[in-house]
Amino acid sequence: MRRPFSLQLFGQEKTEPATPQKRRKTREEGKTAKSQDLGAAVVILAGLVFMKVFAGYMGGGMKEHILFMLRAFGDPAFSGEGWARLLGARALADYLYLWLPLAAACALAALAITVYQVGFFMSSKPLELKLDRLNPLSGLKRIFSIRSLVELFKGLLKASLLMLLLYYALRKDLDRIIAVIRLPLDEGMETVAEIVWFLGLRFALLLLAIALFDYLYQRWEFERSIKMSKQEIKDEYKQMEGDPLIKRRIRQKQRELARGRMMQAVPKADVVITNPTMLAVALLYERKSMDSPQVVAKGQGVVARRIREIAAENDVPIVENRILARALYSQVEIGMEVPEELYRAVAEVLAFVYRLREGRKGVSARSVS
Known part of the structure; x- marks a missing residue:
């Protein structure tokens, strides 16, 4: 006849050496x-x-x-x-x-x-009155x-x-x-x-x-x-480092806030380079304040799709370049400028975007006239 047995009983046995935190409290x-x-x-x-x-x-x-x-x-x-x-x-x-x-x-x-x-x-503390x-x-x-x-x-x-x-x-x-x-x-x-x-x-x-x-x-x-006991060590770790569940929620909230700020920068980008579906990297280049183009947003999967949607809604050019998208996504963090080894590939994409914009302006001018 089998009976349920809880392994948590072993977690209450005091078999582990005291941690430095426990030693400090005991000494105090x-x-x-x-x-x-x-x-x-x-x-x-x-x-x-x-x-x-x-x-x-x-x-x-x-x-x-x-x-x-x-x-x-x-x-x-x-x-x-x-x-x-x-x-x-x-x-x-x-x-x-x-x-x-x-x-x-x-x-x-x-x-x-x-x-x-x-x-x-x-x-x-040894001189304090203890009722027990x-x-x-x-x-x-x-x-x-x-x-x-x-x-x-x-x-x-x-x-x-x-x-x-x-x-x-x-x-x-x-x-x-x-x-x-x-x-x-x-x-x-x-x-x-x-x-x-x-x-x-x-x-x-x-x-x-x-x-x-x-x-x-x-x-x-x-x-x-x-x-x-093992449980006491776990509880002490939670008190010192924080509950892992709470820390996970905090990190998730931080990522959501960072992602929100990142998405707000997509409409200002000059171009979005894609993989074409898995990766998306948004670049911004301001000649007066930047030495080289800067990555203002990047993501993969659902985030990449959202970047493309925001870019399409705000008429930001979307260029497919698999090799360049993978290089930018893996090598450049958000807020960093493009490294020197990628200057030429990025310059070609920006030149294409600028020509595309000039062509649109010319078409719009002729249609008005």
């Missing part, structure tokens, strides 16, 4: 392939590198800050009513002095990795989507690896951490900084490895999400 909406983990890993690495390069600067500043705070407990200047303001001002100054350069380095790293992933583009986000059904779809499951698995993986990393790092350096309380301030700070730095470096490299896979997944997921 703020939707791009971006990995948050990659940005976090790069920022952490940038901060660690900055701390390693400027370890002396930051270590010395932190030591001075700690010593100042310890000395403040016995300083009479901090025993009055304004002690909180003085300590707060000093703490703020030390914070800006020590940590503001680090924050600037991390901010530059975040900006660089963001520009690398999505390019330099700003859009306010308040729909509980849409929220459930997002929660139980493949993307949410991947993010959940990725979060559990990062948490598990971080816990393992902390466990092995603390078990290895536990004795050094306990011994810090017995060391002088300089050595204790150096030991703590070294332990924290290596622990942070391991975590950053681990996060970077996960982020690279996440970045590849985000790009794959983004390309999959913006795929288009």
Whole structure:
């Protein structure tokens, strides 16, 4: 038993890569392939590198800050009513002095990795309120989507690896951490900084490895999400180029208008050269304004017949010359002058027409007399 099956169902499947127009619109909406983990890993690495390069600067500043705070407990200047303001001002100054350069380095790293992933583009559309986000059904779809499951698995993986990393790092350096309380301030700070730095470096490299896979997944997921169906591509083409039916009607109307203007020029022509039935070319030659005769109308079939009818109605001579008619029709466009290689053939036809006109004038003069 046969059943009708519509092939249009395949046209709705999103199997085609996104067009440049679709990519541009998606980008304007703020939707791009971006990995948050990659940005976090790069920022952490940038901060660690900055701390390693400027370890002396930051270590010395932190030591001075700690010593100042310890000395403040016995300083009479901090025993009055304004002690909180003085300590707060000093703490703020030390914070800006020590940590503001680090924050600037991390901010530059975040900006660089963001520009690398999505390019330099700003859009306010992601900040716009969308009512469909308040729909509980849409929220459930997002929660139980493949993307949410991947993010959940990725979060559990990062948490598990971080816990393992902390466990092995603390078990290895536990004795050094306990011994810090017995060391002088300089050595204790150096030991703590070294332990924290290596622990942070391991975590950053681990996060970077996960982020690279996440970045590849985000790009794959983004390309999959913006795929288009064949029907969508057709609709986009119609919007960009216009409906083919409308364009066809516009071209038809333009041809009709051009044909109307062309037919208006036929009565002014000096001669119409025919094939004799399939082609017709009307020529006009004004000695004062033209270097050579000009084609003012041409056509084949029905148009050629109409040109001959208008010429006959307005006493425009019609001359049959098959070879010249074909040459003029194929080589010369309307409004163009006759090329040099056709001068002689056209001149012979015009000379014949002019003699014919002179003969008519002579006959008319004798008949009047």
